[in-house]
Amino acid sequence: MLLLALDTATPAVTAALHDGRTVLAESSSVDARRHGELLLPAVDRVLADAGVKLDAVTHIVVGTGPGPYTGLRVGLMTAMTFGSALGLPVHGLCTLDALAYASGRDGSAGDFVVATDARRKEVYWARYSDLRTRLSEPAVDRPADIAEQVAGLPAVGAGAFLYPGTFPDAYAPEHVSAGALASLAAEKLAAGEELTEPRPLYLRRPDAQVPKNYKVVTPK
Structure with a gap:
């Protein structure tokens, strides 16, 4: 290989x-x-x-x-x-799974969170029990909105370092x-496991969108 x-x-x-x-x-x-x-x-x-x-x-x-x-x-x-x-x-x-894996956290210290910067004052995040086991689907949220869900959990990734109020216990790797x-x-x-298709997890619409009042011009 x-x-x-x-x-x-x-x-x-x-x-x-x-x-x-x-x-x-x-x-x-x-x-x-x-x-x-x-x-x-x-x-x-x-x-x-x-x-x-x-x-x-x-x-x-x-x-x-x-x-x-x-x-x-x-x-x-x-x-x-x-x-x-x-x-x-x-x-x-x-990508969050790769960050969790790189953290080296074996689960002996309990659950943890991986959080990356989603811009717009939001984070992409998921919860893990160890470096190989994700417990939740990836999501995008404002840190304040998930504060109760992640309270007391260590966090890995740049998103954790950006919002210490929600993630006071942040660890490397950052990227x-x-x-x-x-x-x-x-x-x-x-191990014979099937990996996913190479399809993007955008979780939200792109910034560039067709204007709502866009006028279609047709030939007469």
């Missing part, structure tokens, strides 16, 4: 290669406005660092979010393009890593 992992669901633009046992190479940059500009160079970098060509890749996994529309689709479309060009399976994996995404995907594939 040689698995290429990509994620652009958060400000982190991240790519990694995994051989089924360990991460061979990884590249990450944090820039919320340059996903399209940074992703392909990151892929080139991890291939070069691992000393392999793109046609040696056997699987592709991509973070499906949740995340903002513009950034999230960069990773998904890139993964789908690679898959189509190379004739490879493309697997999806929730997702493609290395963690790849490791979790490789573990699941080795």
Whole structure:
């Protein structure tokens, strides 16, 4: 197995290669406005660092979010393009799950939350019992609206650091890593688990919408 992992669901633009046992190479940059500009160079970098060509890749996994529309689709479309060009399976994996996995929390300390920045003073979040087990579906909410649900729980991710009033017990990692995404995907594939389709978890409509009073002009 040689698995290429990509994620652009958060400000982190991240790519990694995994051989089924360990991460061979990884590249990450944090820039919320340059996903399209940074992703392909990151892929080139991890291939070069691992000393392999793109046609040696056997699987592709991509973070499906949740995340903002513009950034999230960069990773998904890139993964789908690679898959189509190379004739490879493309697997999806929730970005929050990769953050939970990277936290290393084994469940001995109880439940925890993963929260990423959803902008508009909101967070994308889910609750976990350990680094592999999600207890709730990903959601998008204002931190104040979920304060009672997450009270007393440790939290991982940039969203937790942004809103200490709701998440006073925040832990690293702050951003997702493609290395963690790849490791979790490789573990699941080795166990015979089916990963999700590479479909985006937007959880809300994109900012760009057709104006309500848009007038359709037809030829006479």
